[in-house]
Amino acid sequence: MKLGTKGRYAVMAMVDLAFYSEGKPLSLTEIAERQALPISYLEQLFLKLRQKGFVMSTRGHQGGYTLAKEAASIRISEILEAIGEPIETTRCKEESELGCLGTKGQCLTHALWAGLGRQMQQYLNGISLADVCQRRLT
Amino acid sequence: MKLGTKGRYAVMAMVDLAFYSEGKPLSLTEIAERQALPISYLEQLFLKLRQKGFVMSTRGHQGGYTLAKEAASIRISEILEAIGEPIETTRCKEESELGCLGTKGQCLTHALWAGLGRQMQQYLNGISLADVCQRRLT
DNA sequence: ACGATTCCTGACTAATTTAGTCAAGTATGA
């Protein structure tokens, strides 16, 4: 049960952006350097973040990325979902009514994992970029 | 952020054991069949579970595994830890005082991930095998 | 106009981790 670099880097970069940008766009070069992240990797991530509407880009000289919404209204859970690092605790599909072992109802542990997932989702849902920047964490 | 089969199978098997055993040992064959799990894989897992003192084994005919403690006193978090599926949300080592980027203090997101980890740990800590068997889940 | 900067995008790959299998052995009870 570990957090991969994809989700970690995306959140680190977004926090950096929220923290150091003052309206002006920040280049990936700058962010990558400050956070010690591979820049080519960040490019992939910001592509998705832009497509999902979390950041805006300006090209060319003095260009870079800007938050497309207020930092207080971007939840960590949204970032993770946007770049494709979902929380998968249960093994069965939500839609299909067959449990993870293929037969009839849910397995004995389904409720346990579902509860864990709900817990995590709730936590990450309740925290915004602004919260992280201001260290307003429980 | 997904749960692997190692942890999942271990918990499924332990729940099965707690649920269907009535003092008598259950063979891995039986458990594996009922839960649709690969038996050779379970062998590895139960090796560790025995070494850590969660189950007892009886060999030979009519042998199998039995819980070594009461189901109510085995927490899910303990099972996951025993078979080596720890919760790793932060990237930095707990001991060393250097953050995940190598320099000075902790990174901007450390508190966030630590909080997530604490949350998960707390949830899995508060649930015992008995709770799962009796579907006493929030 | 030019050239530096920066985003944009897809394709590709190396390394790691996961999810197992396999084989040989030991202990036990019927």
Place this chain on the structure above:
DNA sequence: TCATACTTGACTAAATTAGTCAGGAATCGT
């Protein structure tokens, strides 16, 4: 003594992760 079942380590195939790389397109300052 034979079938059952645990014991243990070594090995491997597949999937995932964590990136790299290359080429392109837009923009701005000079």
